[in-house]
Amino acid sequence: MSKSNIFLIGPMGAGKTTIGRRLADARAMQFIDSDHEVEQRTGVDIAFIFEKEGEAGFRKRETQALDELTLRQNLVLATGGGAVLDPLNRQNLSARGFVVYLHASIEQQIARTERTDHRPLLQGGDRREILERLLAIRDPLYREIADLVIETDGRNARLLARAIEEHLGGVTVPG
Numbered sequence: 001m002s003k004s005n006i007f008l009i010g011p012m013g014a015g016k017t018t019i020g021r022r023l024a025d026a027r028a029m030q031f032i033d034s035d036h037e038v039e040q041r042t043g044v045d046i047a048f049i050f051e052k053e054g055e056a057g058f059r060k061r062e063t064q065a066l067d068e069l070t071l072r073q074n075l076v077l078a079t080g081g082g083a084v085l086d087p088l089n090r091q092n093l094s095a096r097g098f099v100v101y102l103h104a105s106i107e108q109q110i111a112r113t114e115r116t117d118h119r120p121l122l123q124g125g126d127r128r129e130i131l132e133r134l135l136a137i138r139d140p141l142y143r144e145i146a147d148l149v150i151e152t153d154g155r156n157a158r159l160l161a162r163a164i165e166e167h168l169g170g171v172t173v174p175g
Contacts, residue, residue, distance in 0.1 A: 005075045005097030009142050013112030014102035014152050016078035022161035024076040033078045037065050063089055070096040084141040094145040100164055101146035105153050106131050
């Protein structure tokens with residue numbers, strides 16, 4: 001299968017959705033955020049799914065959505081931060097597209113998620129501790145399937161999208 005798709009992976013707060021939209025616009029590709037896709041399919045938000053079905057229920061829905069979405073062509077897909085936890089998701093992402101790991105420091109993740117209450121995994125605990133634990137588990141999985149690792153700290157979405165474009169040898173992302 002050709003790698004006409006670009007899949008963005010990384011932790012919450014790395015900028016996957018914002019950068020994904022810019023990349024899709026620049027490359028005349030479709031953009032989909034897998035979390036939003038799960039919400040559209042279920043008619044409820046992710047927090048509600050976590051509340052009613054737990055993380056396992058959400059992950060099952062996420063895997064179903066990713067299996068279908070990664071089969072499409074000409075797609076920029078922003079995945080949920082935990083999508084890499086499932087071996088099937090890692091296999092499908094790796095085999096069906098060019099995978100970009102947007103690496104964000106814990107400080108950046110804290111700064112970008114501090115004004116949100118729609119991230120179920122950050123509820124009821126110390127954010128730094130939770131984010132550190134999640135990154136310790138997920139970082140090796142992100143790196144396992146990444147075709148490209150981009151450091152996001154201190155760089156805005158326009159510059160990050162341009163860096164990915166330059167790596168891909170594509171068109172320049174408009175400023």
